[in-house]
Amino acid sequence: MRKSGKISTLLSDKEKRFNLLAFITQISIIVIFLLSWEILTRLGVINTFVFSSPSLIIKTIKELFLTGHLVTHLTTTFLETAIAFVLGIVLGLLVALILYSFKFIAKVVDPFLTLINSLPKVALGPILIIWIGANTKSIIVMALLINLIVSIVTIYNGFLNIDENKIKLLKSFGATKGQILRKLIIPASYQTIVSSLKLNISMSLIGVIMGEFLVSKEGLGYLIMYGTQVFDLNLVMSGIFLLLIFSYILYKAISLLEKKLIKE
Amino acid sequence: MNNLVEIKNLTKTYHTKKEEVEAICNISLDIKEGEFIAIVGSSGCGKSTLLSILANLEEKTGGQITFNKKDFVIGYMLQNDCLLDWLTILDNATLGLDIQKNKTKENVDYVKKLLKTYDLDSFKDKYPKELSGGMKQRVALIRTLAIRPDILLLDEPFSALDYQTRLAVSDDVYKIIKKEKKTVIMVTHDLAEAISLADRVVVLSKRPCQIKKIYDIKLTNKSNPIENRKAKEFSDYYEKIWQNLDVVI
Numbered sequence: 001m002r003k004s005g006k007i008s009t010l011l012s013d014k015e016k017r018f019n020l021l022a023f024i025t026q027i028s029i030i031v032i033f034l035l036s037w038e039i040l041t042r043l044g045v046i047n048t049f050v051f052s053s054p055s056l057i058i059k060t061i062k063e064l065f066l067t068g069h070l071v072t073h074l075t076t077t078f079l080e081t082a083i084a085f086v087l088g089i090v091l092g093l094l095v096a097l098i099l100y101s102f103k104f105i106a107k108v109v110d111p112f113l114t115l116i117n118s119l120p121k122v123a124l125g126p127i128l129i130i131w132i133g134a135n136t137k138s139i140i141v142m143a144l145l146i147n148l149i150v151s152i153v154t155i156y157n158g159f160l161n162i163d164e165n166k167i168k169l170l171k172s173f174g175a176t177k178g179q180i181l182r183k184l185i186i187p188a189s190y191q192t193i194v195s196s197l198k199l200n201i202s203m204s205l206i207g208v209i210m211g212e213f214l215v216s217k218e219g220l221g222y223l224i225m226y227g228t229q230v231f232d233l234n235l236v237m238s239g240i241f242l243l244l245i246f247s248y249i250l251y252k253a254i255s256l257l258e259k260k261l262i263k264e
Numbered sequence: 265m266n267n268l269v270e271i272k273n274l275t276k277t278y279h280t281k282k283e284e285v286e287a288i289c290n291i292s293l294d295i296k297e298g299e300f301i302a303i304v305g306s307s308g309c310g311k312s313t314l315l316s317i318l319a320n321l322e323e324k325t326g327g328q329i330t331f332n333k334k335d336f337v338i339g340y341m342l343q344n345d346c347l348l349d350w351l352t353i354l355d356n357a358t359l360g361l362d363i364q365k366n367k368t369k370e371n372v373d374y375v376k377k378l379l380k381t382y383d384l385d386s387f388k389d390k391y392p393k394e395l396s397g398g399m400k401q402r403v404a405l406i407r408t409l410a411i412r413p414d415i416l417l418l419d420e421p422f423s424a425l426d427y428q429t430r431l432a433v434s435d436d437v438y439k440i441i442k443k444e445k446k447t448v449i450m451v452t453h454d455l456a457e458a459i460s461l462a463d464r465v466v467v468l469s470k471r472p473c474q475i476k477k478i479y480d481i482k483l484t485n486k487s488n489p490i491e492n493r494k495a496k497e498f499s500d501y502y503e504k505i506w507q508n509l510d511v512v513i
Contacts, residue, residue, distance in 0.1 A: 163346070165342050165343065165344060165346050166346045166348070168321060168342060169340070169342060169346045170359075170363060171321055172319050172320075172321060172338070172340035173359070173360040173363040173364060173411065174363065174364060175363045179363055183359070183362070183363065184348070187348070187350050188348070188350075190350070
């Protein structure tokens with residue numbers, strides 16, 4: 001027993017070294033990339049007017065922060081994403097439940113879902129602006145269009161994959177449709193629903209940025225779009241950098257939430 | 265003994281897009297109280313359909329089924345244990361009571377007593393994944409017994425288990441059923457299982473299934489299923505039933 005214990009720690013040491021090496025390499029890649037970018041711009045090989053530079057990006061972000069705009073942009077995008085995300089999950093679950101409970105509706109709606117799903121939703125952007133107006137509502141609807149269909153399909157398929165025998169068992173006890181939903185379908189799909197959160201958050205963010213590109217006065221998408229229009233590449237790159245960090249944090253937060261929810 | 269269930273001229277026809285499929289053609293069978301009946305037949309012959317109709321999960325096309333008792337309760341046990349992962353063993357065992365809104369203290373105590381009698385007491389707050397296959401099958405049986413059924417319908421109850429567990433569990437289940445004095449109809453494709461467990465074995469023909477023959481199983485020193493397999497009449501019955509099944513490979 002002691003021997004095998006030793007082997008396992010040896011193995012994990014090896015694994016630890018492997019992981020550490022990978023981590024160091026990852027950091028090196030970032031450092032080398034940023035350094036060569038910075039050095040090449042200082043040497044004049046790369047034009048800062050078109051490509052910006054790490055130091056200029058930091059400077060721009062600092063200015064944004066000092067003028068207070070940074071917080072406004074971040075909160076705007078965050079709120080829009082959060083609203084779209086929550087609406088997407090709630091409506092997705094609701095529609096999936098309706099489709100599951102009424103086979104006829106599911107049958108009728110099926111080709112339309114496929115049709116809408118295959119359409120690049122961005123194409124609807126201009127119509128949304130005309131119908132809803134150039135405001136935050138349009139942005140949220142845009143994000144909903146993108147995340148809702150995916151949520152519906154994922155959750156609905158989760159429902160369909162539930163073991164027929166378990167449904168038969170509940171029916172043999174004389175369970176009603178509602179009881180089958182409450183006692184079996186929803187708890188059994190818990191994992192599917194939780195994993196759909198991750199997909200949903202990425203989709204919501206895509207939708208929000210898309211929407212901000214089309215109509216907005218603030219937000220990370222607006223920052224990038226505005227920067228492009230006035231040809232301020234420092235602003236564009238700063239926007240992209242902030243978005244990168246922002247989306248990473250959101251994704252990690254949802255992953256953490258997922259781990260917490262699935263752990264019994 | 266009284267007939268608990270009387271099945272008369274039962275027929276079942278399925279309608280598919282292309283044609284009508286006759287699954288059951290004119291079955292009549294009386295089931296006495298306390299009896300253990302095994303139904304055997306080649307796969308796809310419609311024996312599971314028969315159980316589904318008895319359990320009220322499917323409509324019959326024709327014929328009559330009479331239950332000679334007021335408020336007749338049917339317990340149905342499926343091939344796999346169908347325990348719900350997110351419920352504790354006690355909650356799983358009381359699922360039927362919960363659905364029938366009958367989870368009284370008296371009934372829950374009855375389930376607890378059953379769990380205790382069948383060595384599951386220490387597991388009642390555990391989750392299904394912590395139990396062995398045989399234990400899960402026992403929980404499934406207790407879940408069925410919890411609603412105090414007048415008849416138990418077992419649809420290939422052991423087929424999801426490996427051979428050794430299967431022998432042990434069928435022994436277990438048999439003891440529980442006899443102890444609780446239940447009437448049973450079991451569907452199986454395992455002839456040895458049918459002969460070793462049942463009082464009568466009903467052989468069904470190929471689809472549309474009809475009753476081909478009914479064997480009264482009389483074994484010397486009849487005791488539990490594993491011992492029954494050693495009885496001298498066992499192989500005779502096996503031989504006869506096997507020939508009646510007309511299995512084509």
